[in-house]
Amino acid sequence: MIVIKKSVAVNVLFAVFIFYSCNQAQVIKKADNQKIEIHPNTLERLGDSVRFSLEVRLPNASLRKNEVYTLRPVYVFGNEKHTFTNSIQVSGDTLDPHESIELKGNFSMPFTEGMEKGTMYAQSAISRKNQEIAGRVPETVLTHGIITTASMAQIGQYRGQESLPVLGALISIDSEESMGMLADGWQALEDRLAGYSNLPYAEKAPFLEVLKGPGDWTYKKKQMEGLPHYPIVERDVLSRFETLFGRQLATRDAGVSEIQRAILARNIRQGTVPADTLTEVGLAIAASKEPGWTEQEALLRAMEEVYPSAYVYNNLGVVFLNLANRVTDVKMKNQYLENALFALNRSNAIFENPHAVYNLGVVFWLWEDKFSAYNNFYRALALTRSDRLTKRYEAALGAVSIFNGDYRLAAIHLNKAVQNPVNLFNQGLANLLAKDYYNATVKFEESAIQNMSNGFPFYGLALVAARNGEVDKLYENLRKAVSRSEYLRQRALVDREFGLYHEQQRFKDILRSQSLADHE
Incomplete structure (x- = not known):
């Protein structure tokens, strides 16, 4: 009797095992019949993130009422892994067994260095009562790598160029842009307005309010144009102030030769003579003559002690920007960028000016906070009517717009910028990413003509050729690009734009031959 019971028990356990094994196999098979699509097929960095969507299709009746299907993407790069917090999930209780299952989900992940060469997987499983059924489906490969072409947009960051570019906007002491920026601010003009006897104070007050407000001289003057009595104030006060401005600067530095100024500046840097041994203008000129950023910093700090102004804080901020770009x-x-932030905010605290606001945008650009960078560049554009400054700010707005994935807006901004090699390259980049390959080619070629030693426009032409399948043009321009820039050679090795060519011998030979040439 006992033997019979044991036999029955064994049979029951065996039946349960067979049922479980078959059911597990069925679950795996059901999940394995899934069809997953990722859009776009090749991931692309837009701004500081990578965004994509997944579509999943499962056969009819894939899930029982007590089963839950879950799909979660995972991105693996190097020794690191990004696991998404959100997933695509559906319960069999909510499905019609006679209809196929179609699921969609949107995903985003922050971009970090090294992600260019990684793989996106899909992890899918079926569970019952929050317990995953053993034997999940193997991870499905969705796509390889991330295109980062938009991040090639340039404002002046160092990328292996022969000479380090100058970041930010220094104010020249002898330019109209320095009006109101020195230690006395707008005091001289305020005094002239206050002493102007052809108008009562009530009529002059709006002009004084404009002077105390934001913006450079071009902006303030434009604001004044809408005020009553502007024609006579402009004729009797404003135009005369503009005429006298340059003469006043020359007078402030009178009686000091260039050699004397250089000697005194060196002594001020070394701390052997007081900072006010030179006039404000003399110190500003001396700082502008110094070829080294640390020497400029020393003189501007000395100038800050005795002649604090919007001018000195702006230029000090630019010095810190360029020191940050060289380490x-x-x-x-980050410490240099913090110093720049502090100095530029002090410049704006005296009065909000487009120079310091623009330079704040460059600080945020280097910190990769492109949203704040765009806002500051746009604010700088609003604070001036200077044609030269406007073109600079439009160029910066164009570069940030490329990075953020708004290529049409980028083209609008860049069309208003100076057509120099950097801006032409950015225009070509915007056209390339907008799939306007004809105009991308034109702009890259124009950029190359202006500076044949720069590898970036040739790299851009190689990108156009790769997208168009023009193999000979691809290799011709890629060779020119990497022979001019080790940075571009390293980039090409992992650039997903060249994914179809990475394993081709000709591609390898171009990059290998350049690498060997660098070591000869």
């Missing part, structure tokens, strides 16, 4: 240590770079 590789992250901690030191």
Whole structure:
């Protein structure tokens, strides 16, 4: 009797095992019949993130009422993994067994260095009562790598160029742009307005309010044009102030030769003579003559002690920007950028001016906060009517718009910028990403003609050729690009734009031959 019971128990356990195994196999098979599509097929960095969507199709009656299907993407790069917090999930209780299952989900992940060469997988499983059924489907490969072409947009960051570019906007002491920026601010003009006897104070007050407000001289003058009595104020006060401005600067630095100024500036840097041994203008001129950024910093700090002004804080901020652009240590770079932020905010605290606002945008650009960078560039554009400054700010707005994925807006901004090699390259980049390959080619070629030693426009032409399948043009321009820039050679090795060519011998030979040439 006991033997019979044991036999029955064994049979029951065996039946349960067979049922479980068959059911597990069925679950795996059901999940394995899934069809997953990722859009876009090749991931692309837009701004500081990577965004994509997934579509999943499962056969009819794939899920029982007590089963839940879950799909979660995972991105693996190097030794790191990004696991998404959100997933695509559906319960069999909510489905019609006679209809196929179609699921969609949108995903986003922050971009970090090294993600260019990675793989996106899909992890899918079926569970019952929050317990995953053993034997999940193997991870499905969705796509390889991330295109980062938009991040090639340039404002002046260092990328292996022969000479380090100058970041930000220094104010020249002898330019109209320095009006109102020195230690006395707009005091001289305020005094002239206050002493102007052809109008009562009530009529002059709006002009004084404009002077105390934001913007450079071009902006303030434009604001004044809408005020009553502007024609006579412009004739009797404003135009005369503009005429006298240059003469006043020359007078402030009179009696000091260039050699004397250079000697005194060196002594001021070394701390052997007081900072006010030179006039404000003399110190500003001396700082502008110094070829080194650390020497400029020393003179501007001395100038800050005795002649604090919107001018000195702006230029000090630019010095810190360029020091940040010349170091590789992250901690030191961030410290310089913090110093720049502090100096530029002090410049704006005296009065909000387009120079310091623009330079704040460059600080945020280097910190990769492109949203704040765009806002500051746009604000700088609003604070001036200077044609030269406007073109600079339009160029910066165009570069940030490329990075953020708004290529049409980028083209609008860049068409208003100076047509120099950098801006032409950015125009070509915007056209390339908008799939306007004809105009991309034109702009890249124009950029190359202006500066044949720059590898970037040739790299752009190689990108156009790769997208068009023009193999000979691709290799011709890629060779020119990497022979001019080690940065571009390293980029080409992992650039998903060249994914179809990475394993071709001709591609390898171009990059290998350049690498060997660098070591000869």
